[in-house]
Each structure stands twice: as C-alpha cells, then as structure tokens.
Amino acid sequence: xxxxxxxxxxxxxxxxGVVVTSAFTLASRPCGSSCPLTASDxxxxxxxxxxxxxxxxxxxxxxxxxxxxxxxxxGIDANDAGxxxxxxxxxxxxxxxxxxxxxxxxxxxxxxxxxxxxxxxSQAVEMTDELKVxxxxxxxxxxxxxxxxxxxxxxxxxxxxxxxxxxxxxxxTIAQVDAxxxxxxxxxxxxxxxxxxxxxxxxxxxxxxxxTNDSTVREAIVAEx
Numbered sequence: 728x729x730x731x732x733x734x735x736x737x738x739x740x741x742x743x744g745v746v747v748t749s750a751f752t753l754a755s756r757p758c759g760s761s762c763p764l765t766a767s768d769x770x771x772x773x774x775x776x777x778x779x780x781x782x783x784x785x786x787x788x789x790x791x792x793x794x795x796x797x798x799x800x801x802g803i804d805a806n807d808a809g810x811x812x813x814x815x816x817x818x819x820x821x822x823x824x825x826x827x828x829x830x831x832x833x834x835x836x837x838x839x840x841x842x843x844x845x846x847x848x849s850q851a852v853e854m855t856d857e858l859k860v861x862x863x864x865x866x867x868x869x870x871x872x873x874x875x876x877x878x879x880x881x882x883x884x885x886x887x888x889x890x891x892x893x894x895x896x897x898x899x900t901i902a903q904v905d906a907x908x909x910x911x912x913x914x915x916x917x918x919x920x921x922x923x924x925x926x927x928x929x930x931x932x933x934x935x936x937x938x939t940n941d942s943t944v945r946e947a948i949v950a951e952x
Contacts, residue, residue, distance in 0.1 A: 778870070778871060779871075782841070782867075782870035782872075785825055785828060785829060786840070786841060786870065789821075789822075789840045789841075789842040789895050790842045790843070792817075792818045792821040792822045792895075793842070795814045795815070795817045795818035795821070796900075796904065796926050796927055797927060798814040799815045800924065802814060803916060803919060803920050803923065808911055808919075811907075812911050815904055815911070818904055819901065819908065822895075822900060823901065825897065826897045826898075826901065838896060838897050838898045840895040841870065841871070841872035841892060841893070841894050842893055842894065842895055843891075843892060843893040844877075844891065844892040844893075845890075845891045845892075846881070846888060846890050847889040847890075848886060848887070848888050849887035849888070849938075851887070852886045852887060858884065861884050862884075865877050865880055872892070874890070878935055878937060881937040881938070882938070885938070886937075886938055887936075888938060889934055889936050889937070890935045890936075890937065891933070891934040891935075892931075892932075892933060893930055894930070895931075896929055896931060899929050900926050900929055903923070903929065904922070904923075904926055907919045907920075907923045907926070910922060
C-alpha cells in the first residue's frame with residue numbers, strides 16, 4: 728500500500744460541480760423548451776455529466792441512509808427503541824428510493840451503490856497538467872462504481888496510486904434494516920442491535936494499489952459527505 732500519497736477528492740468535487748452548474752433547466756425558463764438558447768444559457772449536459780450528476784445525488788443519499796443506520800444504534804445504546812425505530816424507518820425509505828433509482832435505465836446492478844471514493848497519488852509523482860486531465864477523466868467511472876475501469880486507467884497512466892472506495896450492498900443492507908425494524912416491533916432489542924451492526928459492517932471497503940508491489944489491501948475508509 729502506498730505511503731505519503733496525496734489525496735485527490737476531485738472525483739467528489741467534480742460531481743458537486745455538475746450538480747451546481749446543471750441546476751438551471753428548460754423547465755425554469757418562462758417560455759419553457761420553446762425558448763431559443765442564448766449565449767448565457769448553460770451548455771447541454773453530456774451523457775457522462777448526467778450520469779455523474781445522478782451518481783453524486785445517489786451517493787449523498789446513500790451516505791445519509793447509513794448515517795441514520797448509525798444513529799439508530801445510538802438510540803439502541805441509549806435504551807430509546809422509539810428513536811432507533813424512527814431513524815431506521817428513514818434509512819429504509821431512503822435505501823428503497825435509492826435502489827429504485829440505481830436500477831433505472833439498467834446502468835449498473837441495483838445491488839451496489841458507491842458512496843465514497845478517493846484516489847491517492849504518490850508524493851514522488853509530479854502532478855502535471857496532463858496527469859490532472861487523466862485523473863479528472865476518471866470522475867464518471869469513479870462515481871458509477873466502475874472500479875475495474877478506474878484501476879485500468881491508473882495503470883495506463885503509469886503512476887503509483889491507491890484507489891479507495893466504499894460501496895453499499897443495497898439488498899443486503901435493506902434486509903438488515905428490515906430485520907432490525909421487525910425485531911424492534913417484537914421488542915427484541917438485542918436482535919435489533921445485531922441487525923443494525925450487520926448493516927453497518929456490511930459496507931464494502933477496499934483500497935486497490937496500482938504501480939507498487941503491494942497486493943490489494945483492505946482498510947477502514949470513512950465515507951465523506
């Protein structure tokens with residue numbers, strides 16, 4: 728695994744930028760889609776930009792859902808089953824909506840949701856303009872959870888790098904949240920606690936290294952909002 732590497736959260740920053748720049752839509756114009764485009768109008772979004780925008784929104788929703796799952800465990804620890812149930816119900820609603828949205832259009836398996844990604848580049852690597860462009864080009868693949876494409880692109884760039892990501896296995900997480908809710912309904916607090924823990928620990932956390940002699944390693948990565 729690489730040491731002394733620069734963290735490049737550009738993939739998340741790029742996604743946030745897409746959301747901001749695409750906030751203006753034809754629907755918000757007084758004459759709707761019949762208005763002619765002017766020089767001040769934003770350029771039409773590309774397919775990659777649209778996919779990146781959607782992925783960014785879904786990732787934020789996924790992180791929010793997992794935050795509610797974590798909050799539900801705090802409710803259990805505080806002997807407040809009612810509060811735990813409220814948090815779980817919100818998490819379940821968000822996860823269900825995300826699962827439906829991820830599966831739209833057949834873009835990728837609705838069972839996996841990327842919620843965090845970071846590319847670290849070795850301090851020994853010079854950050855040239857060309858390399859910056861190559862890294863920025865990875866944003867759509869990173870946000871869609873296409874990990875193999877990211878790794879292959881980093882290999883092609885010929886730099887030492889570490890690619891860390893966190894995915895939510897949607898079906899498994901939803902099943903655990905449902906199990907926790909059912910346990911609370913039966914007032915089986917310990918069973919609810921175990922289901923909540925399983926949901927939190929079920930996140931796929933991985934760091935893939937490129938351009939080093941290290942094999943793939945696993946480490947705890949905290950999802951960033």
